Amino acid sequence: MVALTLTRKLAILADAAKYDASCASSGSEKRNSAGTKGIGSTEGSGICHSYAPDGRCISLLKLLLTNFCIYDCAYCINRSSSNVQRARFSVEEVVRLTLDFYRRNYIEGLFLSSGIIKSPDHTMEEMIRVARTLRETHLFAGYIHLKVIPNAAPELLTEAGRWADRLSTNIELPTDSALESFAPEKRPSEIRTAMARLRGKLDEAAPEKKQARAKKAKFAPAGQSTQMIVGADGANDAAILTRAAGLYSGYQLKRVYYSAFSPIPDASSRLPLKPPPLMREHRLYQADWLIRFYGFDVPEIVAGGEGGDLDLVIDPKLAWALKHRQSFPVDVNRADRELLLRVPGLGINAVNRIVASRRHHRLRLDDVARLTASIEKVRPFIAAADWSPGGLTDDAKLRQKLAPPPEQLVLF
Known part of the structure; x- marks a missing residue:
């Protein structure tokens, strides 16, 4: 050899x-x-x-x-x-x-x-x-x-x-x-x-809630x-x-x-x-x-997909929202954090900023746009002080409008 x-x-x-x-x-x-x-x-x-x-x-x-x-x-x-x-x-x-x-x-x-x-x-x-x-x-x-x-x-x-x-x-x-x-x-x-x-x-190695006298080995x-x-x-x-x-x-x-x-x-x-x-x-x-x-939960993410598989055209949060249109629009000035996290286009950081900002004043659509990078995706699913999507949430072509180009990969 x-x-x-x-x-x-x-x-x-x-x-x-x-x-x-x-x-x-x-x-x-x-x-x-x-x-x-x-x-x-x-x-x-x-x-x-x-x-x-x-x-x-x-x-x-x-x-x-x-x-x-x-x-x-x-x-x-x-x-x-x-x-x-x-x-x-x-x-x-x-x-x-x-x-x-x-x-x-x-x-x-x-x-x-x-x-x-x-x-x-x-x-x-x-x-x-x-x-x-x-x-x-x-x-x-x-x-x-x-x-x-x-x-x-x-x-x-x-x-x-x-x-x-x-x-x-x-x-x-x-x-x-x-x-x-x-x-x-x-x-x-x-x-x-x-x-x-x-x-x-x-x-065993995790730090206790109260500071331990002896430092645990990593x-x-x-x-x-x-x-x-x-x-x-x-x-x-x-x-x-x-x-x-x-x-x-x-x-x-x-x-x-x-x-x-x-x-x-x-x-x-x-x-x-x-x-x-x-x-x-x-x-x-x-x-x-x-x-x-x-x-x-897993069942709600995969519910409605073909043969238990995820939709390849749109992301799983948007797929869930389109199947649960009765849950929208979500009022950004009143909804709890858990419900805001289910809005397509709102990530964790954006939700945290919304919750912090609304303590000081009622949020308008422009305010939300400044707090997230995906306002076009968010608009059909929220209500703000000056905004209601009306029938936009129930638009039969909403899926087609919000589907990203095939080459575009985004988190949400």
């Missing part, structure tokens, strides 16, 4: 890592390695390859430790039966790359996952060694996200949380039956057990996340969102990431030949936001 150069390994293993979407760098704190100021920064919030709410991009070096794997998951390009070029980093090589990339100001942290080599415990130990070496030997204070191997020993999960800012355990497919069919070596119960153990450790301060592949099996959006809601409530996840299935070479005939529409992934993220921050 010809030895691969570090550059070639990087090309192979960075490309192999692109299928994992659960690469976030939000919600962490600046670390103090070994009680001294180290290198790296996690200040601010953001998601790898995307922009934070404040407009900044947080860049992470995103790698697999190896794409060798003893498992044969049908949907994975790195499965044991796949005919792909294999590569494997040593712990020292990942540490060196992370520090070199950071010193060149290319990255602010590391996202590290891996195929399963030898055993789950061995793989987890190797990833932990990377994080521990960065923290202890090099005083690296940047962001570290480690992928959890579900059936690794509990003490290894505990140590991973000591060195990492975030941990993620991929649920992978929306239903247990699909995972058992496509990934027979994996056990849904083991994935949930790992998540439960992480939640227990996170609860454990994955940015919490845990997971990823679900969309479109590899026959699960509809209702099933996907129901699983996500259960994960949020049961394991206090920070995020569920949705990754559109990407067809792979030499794939099983049981897998689809084409990826799902990218818009489907986008709509799932919008629906996820409604569940977490806007007070919506």
